[in-house]
Amino acid sequence: MRLTVNGExxxxxxxxxxxxxxxxxxxxxxxxxxVERNLEIVPRSSYAVTALMDGDRIExxxxxxxx
Amino acid sequence: MTFTDEEIERYARHLxxxxxxxxxxxxxxxxxxxxxxAGGLGSPAALxxxxxxxxxxxxxxxxxxxxxxxxxxxxxxxxxxxRPKVEAAADRxxxxxxxxxxxxxxxxxxxxxxxxxxxxxxxxxxxxxxxxVRFCVNEACVRHGKPLVSGAIGRWTGQVGVxxxxxCYRCLVPETPPDAETCVAVGVVGAxxxxxxxxxxxxxxxxxxxxxxxLAGRLLVYDALAAETRTVRVAGDPECPVCxxxxxx
Numbered sequence: 001m002r003l004t005v006n007g008e009x010x011x012x013x014x015x016x017x018x019x020x021x022x023x024x025x026x027x028x029x030x031x032x033x034x035v036e037r038n039l040e041i042v043p044r045s046s047y048a049v050t051a052l053m054d055g056d057r058i059e060x061x062x063x064x065x066x067x
Numbered sequence: 068m069t070f071t072d073e074e075i076e077r078y079a080r081h082l083x084x085x086x087x088x089x090x091x092x093x094x095x096x097x098x099x100x101x102x103x104x105a106g107g108l109g110s111p112a113a114l115x116x117x118x119x120x121x122x123x124x125x126x127x128x129x130x131x132x133x134x135x136x137x138x139x140x141x142x143x144x145x146x147x148x149x150r151p152k153v154e155a156a157a158d159r160x161x162x163x164x165x166x167x168x169x170x171x172x173x174x175x176x177x178x179x180x181x182x183x184x185x186x187x188x189x190x191x192x193x194x195x196x197x198x199x200v201r202f203c204v205n206e207a208c209v210r211h212g213k214p215l216v217s218g219a220i221g222r223w224t225g226q227v228g229v230x231x232x233x234x235c236y237r238c239l240v241p242e243t244p245p246d247a248e249t250c251v252a253v254g255v256v257g258a259x260x261x262x263x264x265x266x267x268x269x270x271x272x273x274x275x276x277x278x279x280x281x282l283a284g285r286l287l288v289y290d291a292l293a294a295e296t297r298t299v300r301v302a303g304d305p306e307c308p309v310c311x312x313x314x315x316x
Contacts, residue, residue, distance in 0.1 A: 032244045036299050041286065043304035044241045059297070061288060063240050064221035065201060066250040067108045067194040 004057045020047040022058065034061040068093055074166060078120055086278035092120060096166075098275045099123035101188040103176050103204050105130075105152040107250065107260030108194025108218045108267060110142035115268035117160040117167045121275075124160060127172040127184055128152045139257030176200055181207040190274060192216045192267050193236075196250060198243040202309075205236035209310050214274050214283075218267040220255050221248050225263035228286040229270050233303035235310040239286065259291050 001012050003022070016025050019035050019042050034041045036059040042050050070078070070092070081087045081095075098121050102109045105128035116124055132140075132147045132155055147155035153171025160169045174180060176195070185191060185207040193204045193215060201217070208215040208230070215230045230236045266287070273281045287298045305311045 029245075031242055034239060039298075040300040040302055041239060043238060043302050043306070045304055045306035046302075059299070061286070061299070062224075063198075063244045063247075064219045064224055064226060065196065065198045065240075065244070065247050066219060066221040066253075066255055067104045067106050067196040 001052060001054050003052065003055075006059055016052065018048055018052055019050040022052060023047060026060075028060065032063060034063065035059075036061055068096060070096075074120070077164075077166075081119070087272075087276055091276035091278065094276050095120045095272065096122045098190065099125065099188045100190045100192060100271060100275075101125045101127065101184055102192045102194070103127050103184075103200070104193065104195035105140075105142070105156050106136065106194060106196060107139045107220060107255065107257070108264040109192070110140040110156070111261050111264030112192050112194060112218075112268045112271070113156055113160060114142055114163065115265055116271060117164045117169070119268070119272055120164065121167060121271075123168045123170070123188075125170045125172065125184065125188060126153045126156055127174070127176050127180070128156075129173065129175045139255065139260040141257075141261065177203060182211070185211050185213055188213065190214050190216065190271055192218070192271055194218050194264060194267065198240065198247055201236060201240070202243070205230065206309055209235050216267050216270045216274070218263045220259050220263050221250060222253055223256055223259060223291040225259050225266075225289040225291065226286055227263055227266045227270065227282060227289075228301065229274060229282045229284070230301075231283060233307070233310045234284050234301045235303075235307060237309040238304040238307045238311070239301050241304070241307070256291065259289075262289065262291070 105126045132143045142156050142159050151173045153173050157169040157171045218227045289296045
């Protein structure tokens with residue numbers, strides 16, 4: 001599957017079918033980042049049920065808390 | 068509520084705006100807001116909201132003005148060093164616009180103070196530098212049904228969003244990120260605080276007057292180094308412990 005991650009087109013193995021699989025493949029710490037799929041932030045509890053489609057645009061949003 | 072000639076002159080640029088006008092300016096004057104954190108974000112937000120004629124501004128912050136604050140916390144002057152922030156800020160706001168009632172809470176926003184600070188206002192702005200406090204502010208806003216304008220900055224990146232009953236801030240940030248970067252540790256460019264704090268004031272004004280489309284349920288991400296912004300939707304989390312079915316708020 002081809003996905004655009006942070007503006008870069010990448011090809012992923014077949015085991016990346018949903019957001020949970022992508023998070024594992026990218027080695028993300030889900031306490032520190034949110035995953036945005038096609039301009040919508042996916043709730044963390046929905047990662048395993050949010051299927052990815054060829055051509056999806058993914059952005060990794062880092063949580064910041066400074067003020 | 069009528070305006071004096073002095074107020075009509077003061078708010079002239081608002082009064083000619085189609086989306087504000089007399090009715091919108093009345094709403095601003097009738098509104099009360101709480102600003103949690105009188106730092107990099109709270110400073111510009113408070114200045115613009117006071118200048119805009121918000122009727123009541125409550126500021127909550129436990130700190131005193133430190134020299135390292137002055138690089139971005141533009142509400143303070145050199146002579147304020149060592150003063151409680153909320154006291155120095157209240158003086159500055161009163162000097163800027165004598166029509167605004169300003170109150171300061173010199174203490175921590177926590178489970179004990181949350182309810183009495185939030186329940187009496189119409190809208191809350193959160194510009195604190197601690198995820199624990201952010202969670203506490205969000206919970207109080209959900210509990211009392213108050214719109215929350217949330218802003219955050221770090222290094223060269225800023226984020227701003229408006230949260231309500233759902234999605235709430237916890238739908239975006241489900242748990243405290245470990246090793247969270249603070250501005251003290253990683254730095255922040257001062258003008259970025261001005262940009263994001265001013266956007267927070269703008270979203271508050273839009274929400275109060277009903278102008279345009281507030282950032283409700285959306286997050287605006289500003290990458291200052293690239294000079295790019297992106298606005299994304301924040302989906303409500305059905306299992307959110309605060310606003311979802313994952314736990315009683």
